Amino acid sequence: MKRLSRFRRHRAVAPLLLVLALFSIGTTFSVAGAATSSPLTAAERSALIDEGQRIFLKGCSSCHGLNAEGGAIAPSLIGVGAASVDFQVATGRMPMADMSTQAMRKTPVYDEKEVEALAAYVASLAPGPGIPGEEHLNYERDGSTAEGGELFRTNCAMCHNFAGQGGALTQGKYAPTVMGVTPRHIYEAMITGPQSMPVFSDKTITPEEKLSIIKWIKAAENEPQLGGAALGRVGPVTEGLLVWTLGLGMLVGVAVWLAMKAR
Amino acid sequence: MTARERIAGSVANYVDERTGAAKWMKKNLTKVFPDHWSFLLGEIALYSFVILLLSGTFLTFWFDPSQREVIYDGSYEPLQGLEMSAAYASTLDISFEIRGGLLMRQIHHWAALIFMAAIVVHLMRVYFTGAFRKPREFNWIIGVGLLTLGIVEGFLGYSLPDDLLSGTGIRIAEAIIQALPLVGSYLAFFAFGGAFPGEAFIPRIYTVHVLLLPGAFLALITVHLMLVWYQKHTQYPGPGRTEKNVVGYPLLPVYMAKAGGFFFIVFGVTAFLGAVASINPIWLYGPYTPAQISAGSQPDWYMGWLDGLVRMAPPLESYIFGYTIPWNILIPGLIVPGILFTGMALYPFIESWITGDKREHHILDRPRNAPNRTALGVMSLTFMLVALINGGNDIIATTFDLTINQIMWFSRIGIFVLPPIAFVITKRLCLSLQRADRELVLHGRETGRLVMMPHGEFVEVHEPISPEKAWLLTQHEQNPPLALEESDLRGVRRPGVLKNKLRAHMSKAHAVSVPKATADDLKEIEHH
Numbered sequence: 001m002k003r004l005s006r007f008r009r010h011r012a013v014a015p016l017l018l019v020l021a022l023f024s025i026g027t028t029f030s031v032a033g034a035a036t037s038s039p040l041t042a043a044e045r046s047a048l049i050d051e052g053q054r055i056f057l058k059g060c061s062s063c064h065g066l067n068a069e070g071g072a073i074a075p076s077l078i079g080v081g082a083a084s085v086d087f088q089v090a091t092g093r094m095p096m097a098d099m100s101t102q103a104m105r106k107t108p109v110y111d112e113k114e115v116e117a118l119a120a121y122v123a124s125l126a127p128g129p130g131i132p133g134e135e136h137l138n139y140e141r142d143g144s145t146a147e148g149g150e151l152f153r154t155n156c157a158m159c160h161n162f163a164g165q166g167g168a169l170t171q172g173k174y175a176p177t178v179m180g181v182t183p184r185h186i187y188e189a190m191i192t193g194p195q196s197m198p199v200f201s202d203k204t205i206t207p208e209e210k211l212s213i214i215k216w217i218k219a220a221e222n223e224p225q226l227g228g229a230a231l232g233r234v235g236p237v238t239e240g241l242l243v244w245t246l247g248l249g250m251l252v253g254v255a256v257w258l259a260m261k262a263r
Numbered sequence: 264m265t266a267r268e269r270i271a272g273s274v275a276n277y278v279d280e281r282t283g284a285a286k287w288m289k290k291n292l293t294k295v296f297p298d299h300w301s302f303l304l305g306e307i308a309l310y311s312f313v314i315l316l317l318s319g320t321f322l323t324f325w326f327d328p329s330q331r332e333v334i335y336d337g338s339y340e341p342l343q344g345l346e347m348s349a350a351y352a353s354t355l356d357i358s359f360e361i362r363g364g365l366l367m368r369q370i371h372h373w374a375a376l377i378f379m380a381a382i383v384v385h386l387m388r389v390y391f392t393g394a395f396r397k398p399r400e401f402n403w404i405i406g407v408g409l410l411t412l413g414i415v416e417g418f419l420g421y422s423l424p425d426d427l428l429s430g431t432g433i434r435i436a437e438a439i440i441q442a443l444p445l446v447g448s449y450l451a452f453f454a455f456g457g458a459f460p461g462e463a464f465i466p467r468i469y470t471v472h473v474l475l476l477p478g479a480f481l482a483l484i485t486v487h488l489m490l491v492w493y494q495k496h497t498q499y500p501g502p503g504r505t506e507k508n509v510v511g512y513p514l515l516p517v518y519m520a521k522a523g524g525f526f527f528i529v530f531g532v533t534a535f536l537g538a539v540a541s542i543n544p545i546w547l548y549g550p551y552t553p554a555q556i557s558a559g560s561q562p563d564w565y566m567g568w569l570d571g572l573v574r575m576a577p578p579l580e581s582y583i584f585g586y587t588i589p590w591n592i593l594i595p596g597l598i599v600p601g602i603l604f605t606g607m608a609l610y611p612f613i614e615s616w617i618t619g620d621k622r623e624h625h626i627l628d629r630p631r632n633a634p635n636r637t638a639l640g641v642m643s644l645t646f647m648l649v650a651l652i653n654g655g656n657d658i659i660a661t662t663f664d665l666t667i668n669q670i671m672w673f674s675r676i677g678i679f680v681l682p683p684i685a686f687v688i689t690k691r692l693c694l695s696l697q698r699a700d701r702e703l704v705l706h707g708r709e710t711g712r713l714v715m716m717p718h719g720e721f722v723e724v725h726e727p728i729s730p731e732k733a734w735l736l737t738q739h740e741q742n743p744p745l746a747l748e749e750s751d752l753r754g755v756r757r758p759g760v761l762k763n764k765l766r767a768h769m770s771k772a773h774a775v776s777v778p779k780a781t782a783d784d785l786k787e788i789e790h791h
Contacts, residue, residue, distance in 0.1 A: 146342055160558060162557035167657055168657035170666075171666050172660070174660070216341060227369055227542070227544060228537075228538060230544070233544070235428060235560065236563045236564065237561050239376065242540060243376040243380055248377070251529060258521050258524070
């Protein structure tokens with residue numbers, strides 16, 4: 001140890017570490033992103049990070065700081081990882097449209113390539129959760145719908161509602177609907193805990209269990225409206241509304257008609 | 264006599280010789296009922312009850328009211344292989360395996376919501392027209408009893424499937440029982456046969472839901488209708504209608520046809536809802552386990568106000584002699600509903616005490632002619648509506664981009680402020696309508712026709728209203744407030760001065776009205 005610590009302040013350490021970091025990120029990405037793209041060379045990776053930094057300085061730094069160190073109105077992005085960037089930017093949450101309570105899902109501002117570059121840049125600042133590769137997202141093969149339902153009801157339904165339709169939190173915050181979200185983004189949300197959501201680490205919910213949850217969400221999404229119009233799948237409030245408007249409306253209408261004098 | 268008439272005659276004769284029914288039938292089949300759409304609201308409730316009995320019987324054929332654990336192996340894939348109670352599994356089977364089962368379940372549930380809604384609108388009609396006055400006070404109390412039992416029956420009914428939502432409701436019911444000082448925890452243990460959730464509760468509420476309460480309903484509805492029959496139906500004021508007669512159509516054939524047809528229409532509307540709109544999708548809620556909960560867990564609408572009251576209660580608790588008294592549950596969950604329903608049941612007696620009116624009433628009031636009563640009714644409905652809105656505060660927050668905290672504070676303040684405002688506005692509206700009635704009688708209808716007089720003045724031509732209309736607008740009584748002497752003839756103060764003062768004060772408020780147009784007023788105007 002002593003010998004090692006003696007070299008700590010050596011001139012060559014910083015560049016060496018940088019190379020090591022770039023190398024490790026590069027390998028991580030080449031492994032993680034193998035299914036979608038061919039592995040990047042170190043030069044390509046470095047170009048990608050430069051491109052990401054350029055986008056960052058232009059579109060993100062006014063809130064998150066020139067070195068992503070955060071500021072009064074936005075958190076530091078050092079160590080949030082590529083998964084976080086991919087979730088926030090590719091679902092359109094970032095950049096925020098306005099500084100309201102919560103960033104909402106909207107049409108993304110950046111395209112896939114730009115998101116990739118941004119993610120690479122932020123990931124290069126410090127290690128953090130990476131973007132799960134396609135081979136880690138094969139929920140059809142690795143997940144179980146019934147188990148996913150149990151896990152969803154135990155861990156997610158308290159905010160996202162029993163059918164994943166979303167629900168209200170305090171002070172205008174809300175848990176958004178999980179319908180129509182890509183499996184990758186659901187997975188990223190679980191491992192990064194965006195906004196009010198807690199992080200569900202692999203110790204709390206294993207990767208296979210995460211895939212089960214995704215499989216159940218997809219099953220709920222594709223479930224036909226059994227028993228007629230689903231009324232938003234939010235429980236008895238809409239049922240009560242329907243009975244007082246359409247139900248009683250029809251019945252009172254008929255009563256008025258029945259009691260009309262024949263002319 | 265045709266052959267058909269001969270056969271009908273001999274059948275009728277056969278029955279009459281053995282039962283003596285002819286005399287009774289002759290008297291009662293020609294009984295006259297007044298005609299008005301608002302008199303059919305109670306019928307909607309009655310017919311939904313019949314639908315509930317029929318569809319409920321169907322459901323009992325397959326429902327297994329047991330909390331025994333089973334492994335689901337039915338056809339709904341997302342739940343296959345999960346542990347659940349037999350009650351939940353059998354409800355899934357009714358929904359997915361039994362032919363027509365899901366439709367019947369949905370008809371049963373929609374009929375329950377319609378039943379309760381019809382009871383409420385029927386109650387509103389009875390209240391706002393003063394139909395609860397002597398001699399119908401008992402029937403009013405029976406009606407309040409039916410409403411209360413309906414809330415309990417509905418709650419027990421949707422608790423039976425043992426799904427995640429209803430289990431949450433039972434958990435809240437248990438908390439409300441536990442909130443009772445001293446006896447609460449014992450009562451809860453008694454009801455659940457041990458700790459929550461146990462295995463006893465669903466079998467127990469099943470017996471109550473399908474046997475005890477329907478029996479009570481049948482008995483109370485029978486008495487309710489027999490009293491209507493015996494006391495005769497009230498009628499709206501109109502020419503030829505008095506306190507001593509009933510103007511309308513005979514039971515046979517007119518009302519038999521109308522009521523019979525209306526039953527099928529109510530059944531049709533309920534079946535339509537059951538066919539096109541999903542209700543209580545228990546397969547999405549999942550089986551109940553105490554460790555789980557869903558966002559936006561609400562009760563059915565008729566319990567929603569109660570949930571809303573509990574949601575808005577600030578966290579108040581006292582600790583007395585080592586006991587916790589949870590006011591935040593006790594007040595909204597038991598005390599306020601207790602006061603509301605007791606007050607509602609006693610209202611006919613309270614009003615008659617205030618007005619000193621002990622006479623029989625068979626002609627209904629127009630709501631505007633009883634401003635205080637109408638205002639009190641609107642005030643109560645406003646209270647309920649604010650509570651109901653808060654019961655759905657999370658759904659409203661996400662739907663309309665509001666914050667749940669804003670809605671809660673709106674409700675906390677609104678529940679105290681809005682009802683009195685509604686009272687004042689309604690009372691002023693009633694008095695304005697009375698004034699309009701008076702104008703209409705004295706000056707006639709505005710025709711919108713402007714005429715220029717020879718000297719250049721413009722006047723609008725008014726047409727006198729029909730005598731029938733004029734009678735309708737002037738038939739009501741306007742009684743002066745009670746005159747309560749503070750001391751008797753010898754100058755000795757009567758007992759209960761405070762009580763009398765309160766009574767006199769309320770009587771005065773109750774008697775506030777715009778003087779109705781009289782024949783003298785009309786003469787005076789014609790004089791000009």
